Amino acid sequence: MSDAAILSAPARRRGASGEAITAWALGLPAVLAYLVLLLLPTLAAILLAFTDYELGAPAFAWIGLGNFTELLGDRGFAQALRNTIFYVAVVTPGSILGALAIALLIEAGTRGRTLFRAVFFLPVVSLTVAMASAWQYLLHPSIGPLNAVLRQVGIAGPAWLSSSDTVMWSLAAIGIWENLGFNLVLFLAGLTAIPRELYAAAEVDGAPSAWERFRLVTWPMLGPTTLFVLTITMIRSVRVFDTVKVLTQGGPNKASEVLLHAMYLEGFTYFRLGYSAAITLVFLAIVLALMWLQTRVLDKRVHYG
Amino acid sequence: MTESVTGIVVENATRNFAGQQVLKGVSLAVAAGEFVALVGPSGCGKSTLMRLIAGIDRPDSGRILINGRDVTTLRPAARDVAMVFQSYALYPHLTVAENIAVPLAMRRMSAAQRLPLLGRFWPGSQARRRGIREEVGSAALALGLGSLLDRRPAQLSGGQRQRVALARAIVRHPAAFLMDEPLSNLDAALRVHTRREIVEIHRRAGAATLYVTHDQAEALTMADRVAVMQAGQILQVASPRAIYADPDDLRVATFIGSPRINTLPAEIDGHGLARVAGFPTGVRLCGAERVTGAATLALRPEDLFLADGGIPATAEGLEFLGESLLLHARHVGTGTALVLRLPPELVPDLPPGSRVTLGFDPGRALLFDAQGRRLRDTAVVPEPSLV
Numbered sequence: 006m007s008d009a010a011i012l013s014a015p016a017r018r019r020g021a022s023g024e025a026i027t028a029w030a031l032g033l034p035a036v037l038a039y040l041v042l043l044l045l046p047t048l049a050a051i052l053l054a055f056t057d058y059e060l061g062a063p064a065f066a067w068i069g070l071g072n073f074t075e076l077l078g079d080r081g082f083a084q085a086l087r088n089t090i091f092y093v094a095v096v097t098p099g100s101i102l103g104a105l106a107i108a109l110l111i112e113a114g115t116r117g118r119t120l121f122r123a124v125f126f127l128p129v130v131s132l133t134v135a136m137a138s139a140w141q142y143l144l145h146p147s148i149g150p151l152n153a154v155l156r157q158v159g160i161a162g163p164a165w166l167s168s169s170d171t172v173m174w175s176l177a178a179i180g181i182w183e184n185l186g187f188n189l190v191l192f193l194a195g196l197t198a199i200p201r202e203l204y205a206a207a208e209v210d211g212a213p214s215a216w217e218r219f220r221l222v223t224w225p226m227l228g229p230t231t232l233f234v235l236t237i238t239m240i241r242s243v244r245v246f247d248t249v250k251v252l253t254q255g256g257p258n259k260a261s262e263v264l265l266h267a268m269y270l271e272g273f274t275y276f277r278l279g280y281s282a283a284i285t286l287v288f289l290a291i292v293l294a295l296m297w298l299q300t301r302v303l304d305k306r307v308h309y310g
Numbered sequence: 311m312t313e314s315v316t317g318i319v320v321e322n323a324t325r326n327f328a329g330q331q332v333l334k335g336v337s338l339a340v341a342a343g344e345f346v347a348l349v350g351p352s353g354c355g356k357s358t359l360m361r362l363i364a365g366i367d368r369p370d371s372g373r374i375l376i377n378g379r380d381v382t383t384l385r386p387a388a389r390d391v392a393m394v395f396q397s398y399a400l401y402p403h404l405t406v407a408e409n410i411a412v413p414l415a416m417r418r419m420s421a422a423q424r425l426p427l428l429g430r431f432w433p434g435s436q437a438r439r440r441g442i443r444e445e446v447g448s449a450a451l452a453l454g455l456g457s458l459l460d461r462r463p464a465q466l467s468g469g470q471r472q473r474v475a476l477a478r479a480i481v482r483h484p485a486a487f488l489m490d491e492p493l494s495n496l497d498a499a500l501r502v503h504t505r506r507e508i509v510e511i512h513r514r515a516g517a518a519t520l521y522v523t524h525d526q527a528e529a530l531t532m533a534d535r536v537a538v539m540q541a542g543q544i545l546q547v548a549s550p551r552a553i554y555a556d557p558d559d560l561r562v563a564t565f566i567g568s569p570r571i572n573t574l575p576a577e578i579d580g581h582g583l584a585r586v587a588g589f590p591t592g593v594r595l596c597g598a599e600r601v602t603g604a605a606t607l608a609l610r611p612e613d614l615f616l617a618d619g620g621i622p623a624t625a626e627g628l629e630f631l632g633e634s635l636l637l638h639a640r641h642v643g644t645g646t647a648l649v650l651r652l653p654p655e656l657v658p659d660l661p662p663g664s665r666v667t668l669g670f671d672p673g674r675a676l677l678f679d680a681q682g683r684r685l686r687d688t689a690v691v692p693e694p695s696l697v
């Protein structure tokens with residue numbers, strides 16, 4: 006500071022511009038990566054969405070909103086959208102409430118915290134595609150252990166992954182299992198950060214039960230964590246793809262078709278890149294809407310400034 | 311101990327953490343309407359004792375009574391105590407008014423009536439809410455929080471937060487009032503101001519108040535009685551005057567008072583005469599306490615003065631404090647550091663290294679045995695040979 010103060014004004018300006026150049030130079034790799042890997046592909050997708058381009062086609066035409074009007078009438082796309090919403094609507098509360106409950110139990114217990122944390126975190130670090138084969142075996146209608154157990158109690162288990170009544174529920178259950186550990190670790194971190202004195206104050210103030218202390222202290226103090234977990238889980242479950250691709254390929258009869266799998270099919274099986282890009286834009290709009298919801302609406306309600 | 315029926319009574323409470331005894335049989339009584347300050351060095355178990363009284367923690371042995379009722383195993387909610395925490399422990403998502411209302415709402419409204427939105431339509435809820443609102447209003451008014459009722463804790467200054475915590479504690483007129491270093495987060499000026507407010511609140515509320523502090527000035531100025539705690543034991547409970555002038559224990563004498571009391575190693579001979587490095591001090595031990603051998607003679611800095619004959623010492627430096635002056639010196643016989651508090655106008659120019667002789671009134675000297683216990687049965691030798 007004192008050095009800067011004795012510099013004359015022009016020299017200071019030169020110093021400042023030199024600093025700016027250094028800053029840009031240091032930031033360049035990140036800026037380039039952002040441009041090449043994120044911004045340009047997004048722009049390309051946006052442009053593609055307004056064309057009828059097909060992979061390998063010699064030419065393409067601008068068709069305006071043609072792809073989007075086609076989407077409106079596309080029964081398969083409507084089904085994929087419905088399924089994705091169903092998946093998000095089951096996985097988000099399931100994995101958040103489950104993770105919160107387990108986190109509270111682990112936090113209240115005295116022993117085995119690291120063990121339980123590791124056990125529940127395992128799905129997060131394991132490869133979904135590999136774990137999907139395990140699920141395929143577990144849920145297999147005839148040789149799977151789940152139906153074997155059900156048979157013991159006299160229930161004929163359904164074909165979990167190949168019946169259109171149960172396939173989305175099965176995928177959602179796997180989704181909950183996948184997301185639970187991640188959310189659990191976040192909740193555990195959030196719980197540790199709550200000052201012990203607040204619980205002591207709640208007790209002295211007369212909070213009669215563990216539930217009242219949860220309502221008075223834990224839940225409000227976890228607000229920012231819960232919001233983050235909510236956003237992350239919703240975005241992660243809108244992106245559901247690999248379990249669908251490995252286990253059902255969207256079947257039976259599109260009963261488990263989801264947004265990203267539909268996009269994948271259009272783009273890489275039917276080579277309709279323009280149409281596939283239009284689905285991508287719908288997906289992008291959903292994710293952006295969720296992020297807007299977080300930053301603009303909910304964020305104000307959980308930070309008690 | 312049990313004869314004081316009202317107020318807080320702790321009987322022989324112990325508490326261990328991981329094999330380490332943090333409270334070693336603490337007994338303490340705070341009468342209704344009394345203000346007792348608990349002082350002691352960091353880690354001596356003050357907060358632990360508070361938590362036992364509040365019911366946040368349970369003693370391993372011993373009893374706790376509040377207004378004559380044994381509450382040792384009761385939950386905090388059933389004890390009729392309020393506590394102000396060092397960190398204030400306000401609920402950050404609630405407004406000032408809602409924070410103050412929590413203890414009332416938890417006690418007077420059913421779980422259904424407390425529900426955020428539906429609760430207000432529950433039968434009887436409106437009348438109770440109105441009652442609570444009025445009491446919150448008057449508690450807030452008493453602490454000058456009237457204009458801040460709709461703010462959140464994050465929008466308040468430290469002093470304001472502290473007052474919200476106080477209001478939350480007084481709003482339901484508890485039988486016992488516990489405060490764990492409530493002023494330690496405030497700056498010096500605000501601290502002095504809030505001290506008076508807290509004493510004032512205590513006078514009006516009339517509850518038994520136990521007040522933990524690090525700051526002995528706070529303890530001496532605010533309390534009816536001061537309890538000095540060290541290493542999990544209460545050493546003495548007495549009025550501020552008695553704690554300062556008439557301590558039971560050398561540890562109390564050295565903990566209370568700033569600068570620290572001067573301690574000189576002494577010996578007591580067969581006639582009960584106390585000597586420091588061979589010099590007779592004019593203090594004689596008499597009566598039943600026939601102690602001989604090593605002892606400690608303690609003198610407050612203001613009880614020593616410069617004299618023509620007396621304890622030989624070397625001056626080491628002067629500290630000017632305005633109304634008084636501190637002379638740092640070293641006893642020649644034993645090398646003990648000494649501090650004198652002197653009126654500035656009486657002190658000659660004393661360059662470091664100059665020889666001085668120090669006198670004192672043997673009637674004000676405190677004598678302690680080798681274990682640090684006070685030897686009270688002393689007399690002044692008629693013809694003091696020192697001064």
Ligand SMILES: Nc1ncnc2c1ncn2[C@@H]1O[C@H](COP(=O)(O)OP(=O)(O)OP(=O)(O)O)[C@@H](O)[C@H]1O
Pocket residue numbers: 327328332350351352353354355356357358359524
């Ligand atoms: N929950 C606990 N588990 C283990 N040890 C504890 C626990 N609570 C307190 N202690 C120990 O008990 C001792 C006394 O702690 P306490 O908080 O009562 O001290 P204090 O007198 O309030 O100190 P301070 O003035 O610094 O607040 C400390 O040595 C502390 O480490």
Ligand SMILES: [Mg+2]
Pocket residue numbers: 356357358490
């Ligand atoms: Mg403490």
